[in-house]
Amino acid sequence: MSVKIWIETEHQPVYRAGGxxxxxxxxEGLSGAAGGFRDVDAEDLAARSLLSAVKGLPPGEAVxxxxxxxxxxxxxxxxxxxxxxxWKDAEGAPLPAAETWEAVAKALAGRGLSLARTDRADARKxxxxxxxxxxxxxxxxxxxxxxxNPIPRPNLAKVxxxxxx
Numbered sequence: 001m002s003v004k005i006w007i008e009t010e011h012q013p014v015y016r017a018g019g020x021x022x023x024x025x026x027x028e029g030l031s032g033a034a035g036g037f038r039d040v041d042a043e044d045l046a047a048r049s050l051l052s053a054v055k056g057l058p059p060g061e062a063v064x065x066x067x068x069x070x071x072x073x074x075x076x077x078x079x080x081x082x083x084x085x086x087w088k089d090a091e092g093a094p095l096p097a098a099e100t101w102e103a104v105a106k107a108l109a110g111r112g113l114s115l116a117r118t119d120r121a122d123a124r125k126x127x128x129x130x131x132x133x134x135x136x137x138x139x140x141x142x143x144x145x146x147x148x149n150p151i152p153r154p155n156l157a158k159v160x161x162x163x164x165x
Contacts, residue, residue: 036141
């Protein structure tokens with residue numbers, strides 16, 4: 001069996017703040033978290049949100065990522081090439097968020113991995129649920145600093161587009 005993971009992020013470069021939310025649906029049921037960070041650029045937000053979502057996955061379980069954010073999609077697609085290059089660009093300078101991307105690579109190593117593009121505006125899909133929580137995470141990060149909390153079970157029961165039960 002594979003675990004499906006939806007991740008959405010919301011970044012405001014003016015405030016150097018970002019919010020994120022993720023849902024995980026697999027054999028262990030449905031779980032999710034939302035949060036945000038201050039003093040973060042979009043690349044670091046993407047890597048940190050993905051790392052949060054893949055931490056603690058059962059060993060060897062395949063992962064199906066459902067993403068709309070271009071930085072997340074590109075980060076996942078380039079994971080192997082960036083790792084092989086030692087997390088450095090063509091000039092030898094360290095890539096942004098290299099340590100976080102390395103942790104993501106380790107968490108995903110040895111797993112079947114698929115990637116699907118989502119539409120966060122489609123209110124019938126889990127991505128829209130994540131997008132709303134990512135906005136909340138951004139607001140909380142701007143007012144309170146770095147934060148991450150589980151999404152409450154009653155809210156998870158309202159995720160659109162997932163089988164009930």
